[in-house]
Amino acid sequence: MPDFVLKRHLPNLDVPHVHLGEYPTPVEHLPALGDVWLKREDLSSPLYGGNKIRTLETLFADAIARGFKRVWTLGAYGSNQAVACILHAGRVGLQPGAVLFPQRATPTAAENLRVSLGECDEVVALRSLLTFPWHWLKLKRSREIYLVPPGGAVPLGALGHVGAALELAEQVATGAMPAPRHIVLAIGSTCTTAGLLVGLPLARQLGLWPGELPRVHAVRVTPWPVTARFQVLRLARATACYLAQLGGPTVKVDPKLLVLNTRHFGWGYARITQGGLAAAKHFAELMAPPLDTTYAAKSGAALLEMRGLAPFSQKTGSDPLPGPVLYWCTKSSAPLPAVDDAKLAAAPGHIRRWLKRADRHDSLNR
Numbered sequence: 001m002p003d004f005v006l007k008r009h010l011p012n013l014d015v016p017h018v019h020l021g022e023y024p025t026p027v028e029h030l031p032a033l034g035d036v037w038l039k040r041e042d043l044s045s046p047l048y049g050g051n052k053i054r055t056l057e058t059l060f061a062d063a064i065a066r067g068f069k070r071v072w073t074l075g076a077y078g079s080n081q082a083v084a085c086i087l088h089a090g091r092v093g094l095q096p097g098a099v100l101f102p103q104r105a106t107p108t109a110a111e112n113l114r115v116s117l118g119e120c121d122e123v124v125a126l127r128s129l130l131t132f133p134w135h136w137l138k139l140k141r142s143r144e145i146y147l148v149p150p151g152g153a154v155p156l157g158a159l160g161h162v163g164a165a166l167e168l169a170e171q172v173a174t175g176a177m178p179a180p181r182h183i184v185l186a187i188g189s190t191c192t193t194a195g196l197l198v199g200l201p202l203a204r205q206l207g208l209w210p211g212e213l214p215r216v217h218a219v220r221v222t223p224w225p226v227t228a229r230f231q232v233l234r235l236a237r238a239t240a241c242y243l244a245q246l247g248g249p250t251v252k253v254d255p256k257l258l259v260l261n262t263r264h265f266g267w268g269y270a271r272i273t274q275g276g277l278a279a280a281k282h283f284a285e286l287m288a289p290p291l292d293t294t295y296a297a298k299s300g301a302a303l304l305e306m307r308g309l310a311p312f313s314q315k316t317g318s319d320p321l322p323g324p325v326l327y328w329c330t331k332s333s334a335p336l337p338a339v340d341d342a343k344l345a346a347a348p349g350h351i352r353r354w355l356k357r358a359d360r361h362d363s364l365n366r
Ligand SMILES: Cc1ncc(COP(=O)(O)O)c(C=O)c1O
Pocket: 050, 051, 052, 080, 081, 151, 186, 187, 188, 189, 190, 191, 192, 193, 292, 295, 296, 330, 331, 332
């Protein structure tokens, strides 16, 4: 059984963990963009990868340790976390379920909703966002169901990404890539970014990180206040506190490391942006990992802008951000399972109509 990177460096840490992913996720140079590197979190599992796998490893382990048999999550129709939860839960003996709220109908989201509905009998796809808080409260109070909150944005969930920062530090130390000066990633629930904001200073404290720490450019894809600077720092500080409670060292979160980039949000969550589409196209031409229009394409657009390469940016032509720049690939690139059409045909009318609307988008507009 491969070990958990956090436990490898902090053997006395009392943290629950089950293995779902395959680590370390590779780091790769993307020379076409200059001094740009990729952290291939998209490859965290061949079943379904992406950034949420690390979050689920600690949360599932907690569910098991506390005697739960069922694990449910919450999110939008196109939630990657719901897909990850549904596809991975059975591997560790948990029965998954999800409550999903309506969002903008896009091909990317429809692909995920089809998998969630096709692979799991316990998906409640709400007709309206209005009833979502009630479902959330009900799940929170359940004694039979372990609730993975939206994005897994709790200190225990963020610990997985503290581990990812240590893993990156190991890769830098062994020469797999030079120490990045900037990290660029999409931010929604804040879980991944908060974990990195704890893990990077921890890596330096442990003597794993050479020199200055990188700045973390978190590209906002969800509205304020879901994603706000104070929320990111609050979760990062709570995660640092929690780490100390579990027997780890005291880590100080440095707000200066966080750059919250709000330029690529567009008209709302899951709204497709021209910059995002251009980034997805550019990545595809470079045979780089696929970018989804909800999350990764927006952070990809920010990356291109920072490199002075974005076609839809006023900043095009300005000096590129000095490298090395590390792009955190958060969207799974694993092929999705085929979906049983009969199951979808039996879905409620509002779902079938929503899927039809999503399908009307040009297949390029992913
Ligand atoms: C593909 C992808 N990228 C980025 C994010 C944002 O991560 P976080 O919610 O940890 O901020 C998510 C969240 O679901 C995601 O699915």
